[in-house]
Amino acid sequence: MYFRQLPHAHSGAFCYLLADPCAQEAVVIDPHPDQADLVLAILQERDLRLIHVLRTHLHDDHEPCGALCDFTGATRIAGPGSSDTKACIVTHGDTLVFGCEVVRVLSTPGHTPDAVSYLWRDRLFSGDALHPDGCPAPLTTTDPGQWYDSVTRRLFLLPDETLVFPGHASAGRTVSTIAEERRRNPAFGATSRDGFITDTLARTAIPRDF
DSSP states (O other): OEEEEEEOTTTOBEEEEEEETTTTEEEEESOOGGGHHHHHHHHHHHTOEEEEEEOSOOOTTOOOOHHHHHHHOOEEEEOTTOSOTTSEEOOTTOEEEETTEEEEEEEOOSSSTTOEEEEETTEEEEETSOBTTBOOOOOTTOOHHHHHHHHHHTGGGSOTTOEEEESBOBTTBOOEEHHHHHHHOTTTTSSOHHHHHHHHHHHHTSOOOO
8 A cells, every 4th residue: 555644834734645556546635736746746656546536525715626636537526515516425434446445435524514534444534523632623614513423423433543644733743543532632532512512612703814
């Protein structure tokens, strides 16, 4: 297998490239449009063909990265209710294949209505559903109860050793495990559902610059 975590310098967001070198097929998760040239360079260097561009979620400051798909012929993948009208919509339990590798779709709405996470081998790509030791700022479309349930009733049921690769670094951390987050995450592991809802609604009401 081949795996790269690619940070975007300006936004701090992470893009992930997964590949089956034997079959020469790859998928990319949450690429920023500015990273298209980098992704293409890695594909060329490794002699890989891009099969899918996976999005964990989209909101106002995100772009669907259609140019990368147009250039490679890759299929855009997004969750139910995505604003990307050209994407192929996946739902919970769907699987995506590249070479001999399989990515499983986990529906994790809450931070955004269309949010999904992707499970590949022992690695979870959680987007903005779950960050190491916390969670991102809520949006006006955030449903806090749904968000809490997605994390605690779906992601936290994964095996302890599952590696959590988030959409952004949190307190400098770029990876965690389900066991760590279940035990010590202050937003989900160390508070009640009602407490999370109350705190999230209060944070949503605070004006922010996006």
